[in-house]
Amino acid sequence: MFYPYKGKYPIVKERAFIAPGVHVIGDVKIGEESSIWFNTVIRGDEAPISIGDRCNVQDNSTLHNYEEYPLILEDEVSIGHNVILHGCVIRTGALVGMGATILDGAEIGESAFIGANTLIPPGKKIPPRTMVMGSPGKVIRELNDDDLAMIRLTIDSYRDKGQEFLKELGKR
Numbered sequence: 001m002f003y004p005y006k007g008k009y010p011i012v013k014e015r016a017f018i019a020p021g022v023h024v025i026g027d028v029k030i031g032e033e034s035s036i037w038f039n040t041v042i043r044g045d046e047a048p049i050s051i052g053d054r055c056n057v058q059d060n061s062t063l064h065n066y067e068e069y070p071l072i073l074e075d076e077v078s079i080g081h082n083v084i085l086h087g088c089v090i091r092t093g094a095l096v097g098m099g100a101t102i103l104d105g106a107e108i109g110e111s112a113f114i115g116a117n118t119l120i121p122p123g124k125k126i127p128p129r130t131m132v133m134g135s136p137g138k139v140i141r142e143l144n145d146d147d148l149a150m151i152r153l154t155i156d157s158y159r160d161k162g163q164e165f166l167k168e169l170g171k172r
Contacts, residue, residue: 005045013053017162020169031055031075035162044071047087052077056158058098061085069104078154080116088120091128095151111151113143 002010005026012018017035026044030036031053042049042063049063052075057063061083065071069087073079077090080098087104090096094108097116102108106120109128114120119135126132129143143151 008044010042010044015163015166017166019059019165033159033163035158035165037061037081047071052092054155054159055079056155056162058083058158066104076155078151078158093151093155095154111143111148113147113151115140 001023003025008027010024010028012030013032015032016030019036019038021039022036024042028042028044028049030051033053034051034055036042036057037059039059040057040061047065047067047070049065049071051073054075055073055077057079058081060081061079063071063085065087071085071087072089074090074092076093078095079085080096080100082099083096084101088102088106090108091110093111096102096114097118099117100114102120103122105123108114108126111129112126113131114137115131115133118133118137120126120137127139131140131143132138133140
């Protein structure tokens with residue numbers, strides 16, 4: 001479902017897949033070939049939320065922010081099941097694992113890998129091409145070519161799956 005808030009209505013590109021049960025509220029933009037999966041809530045009622053092209057936000061995730069912290073997912077970002085993103089920036093090609101929480105003002109570098117259940121505290125900057133785990137999250141190591149290939153496979157798989165769902169359901 002799409003909901004306006006204070007005169008702002010979500011803008012969703014034509015080839016984005018929005019699964020049944022998703023709630024998108026207010027000042028939200030969702031790019032081409034992105035997929036937002038079942039029971040996710042994206043609430044742009046305090047600041048803008050921008051989701052780039054070919055991103056996936058998997059089931060039961062929550063995206064929100066405060067006025068001074070817009071939420072930005074650049075292109076080709078993969079967000080796992082049950083993730084909480086609050087007023088942060090996720091750079092191109094990053095993957096955020098299941099159950100992770102990333103808080104206000106945090107920035108995840110390009111092609112970084114945030115492990116399952118990791119907590120990234122407010123304002124933390126994660127370098128590109130690194131693996132981060134723990135609570136609070138700590139850089140464990142740099143990513144290798146196999147890691148980057150796995151991230152690429154996840155992004156491509158969800159793009160393809162979202163496009164297939166879009167065809168089969170024939171609607172948003």
